Amino acid sequence: MKKLVAAITLLSLARLVLPVPCVAAAGDPTPLVRTATVFPEILDGPQRYSVLRGDFHIHTLHSDGKLTPAERVREAWAYGYDVIAITDHRNFEAYAEALPVAEEFGLILIRGMETGLHEMEHLVTLDFADDYVPRDPHSWAESEGGPRVYYRQQWRKLTDARGFVLYAHPHVGFNGAGAWAAETGDPLDPPLRHGLREPIRWGLAEGLLHGIEVRNHTTDRGWGVVKNRGTLWFPMALDWAEQYGLTVFANSDVHPARAEAGNAHEPQSATLLLVRQRSREGAMEALRAGRTVAHFGGMLCGRREMVATVVKGLTRVDFRSGPNGAGRVRIENLGPLALTAELKGLDLKPVVLDAHQTALVELANAPDELSIAWTNAVIRSTESLVTIHRCLR
Structure with missing residues (x-):
């Protein structure tokens, strides 16, 4: 093919800068400064969507976190989030404490909790009814008849209470001996081979698993995390999301202050929601419909349809011919x-x-015809979004 001569001109040099916010405590005279990320409206045919930045995996002093619920709300507001869920282990007591602060700051707050299988998979649940009573959270049994509640029974009770369930930091797979194992703080040697155990497959088959984390921001070692495309995430989770139609999440799982958590050198990860209305109901409708894209490590990451919608909404491509077969x-x-x-x-x-x-x-x-590969818009673990553009002659 004849070598093409081209010139590239940048017309604007604006750059997104996200400084670390100053998060002052309540009563501190230091101003609390919010660094917002403002998106244009996303058009998808006749539908118009607003983009919200969300974080749906956060801990407070009500479990093993280091900040109060009120401090978490203030911190999330300063870091530019629009919607969050506090998801303490085994309880959701922080919700009532955080709600009035969230309303004061105009932040959407969703009830949440982290639970799961005994010493294996962790599940984050969102928007369940306030009369839901947790039983053996984080300790669901895998067989019936024992002292701990059977996972199928409790999982179904949770979803019957309208709970939305996502698989957090998928850290379960096969160890070097080929046995199922859960990787925690220290990486296994040889590395964990990721897989989906029977409880997760059952949840998928029953329609009771709705989402999955492709990024857990504070995980900088262990927990099944993979170094890929220059950052740490769960590439296989993206493939599972596409295969099973799961909503994609990039959450923090923050325990200390955000500035002190793992991967603090990278801008905070976020789940981008395409919402019809800026409200708790609107956010949950988007999550249940799968209208999310994960933003982390300089990437947009999600199911093919949603990444295509976001990239189309954020870009404009004009391809025209000129004199003597040239083009622009x-x-x-x-x-x-x-x-x-x-x-x-x-x-x-x-x-x-x-x-x-x-x-x-x-x-x-x-x-x-021109094909554009958006190399940081990732739709599978090994694939980026490609768009096709006809030349206007």
Whole structure:
């Protein structure tokens, strides 16, 4: 193929900067400063969506966290979150304490708790009824007739109470001997081979498992986390989400202050929700419908349909021919997140577009059709989103 001559011009040099917020305690005269990430409205046919930044895995002093519920709300507001769930182990006492503070700050708060199988899978549950009574949380038994509640019985009771259930930091798989194991703080040697045990497969078959974490922000070692694409996450969880239709999450699982937690050198992870209305009901409707994309480590990560919707809503591509077979590609990033566009089949470097940047690519020979691989918009563990654009002649 004839080598193409191209020139790339950046029209805007705006860059998204997310400083660490100053999180003052209540009564402290130091101003509490919020660093917000403002998204344009996302259009999907006739439907219009607002984008909310969410974190649905947070701990307080009501379990093994280091901050009070009120401090967690203030911290989340300062870090630019719009909706959160406090998910302490074994209880949801923090919700009532945090709710008035969340209302004061205009933050959407969802009732939550972390529970799961005895010494194995952890499950985060959201938006269950306030009269739900936990039994043996984090200690569900895998067989009937013992002193602890059978997992199928309690899981179904939880979803009967309208609970939304997601698989947190998928850290269960096969050890070096080929036996099922749960990896915790220290990585196994040889490395854990991830898999889905019978309880998770049962939850999937019964429609009782609704989401999965592809990123657990504070996990910087162990817990089955994988180094991939320059950051730590759960690539196989993204494949499972696509395979089983699960809602995708990037949560913090924060226990100390965010600035002191694992992976503190990276901007905070977030679950991006596409909502019809900015409310608890609107947030839960989006979660139940699977309208989320995970944002972490410089990536947008999610199921193919949702990543395509978000990238389409955040970009504008204009591909036109010029004199003598030449052409021009104009790529606009309309949003607050960096995107990387690789023009397939052309002898060009990838185009890196920071927030609100526009690139012009001049082509000596314009093809009839242009494929753009958005290399940091990830739809499977080994696949990025590709969009097709016809040349306007």
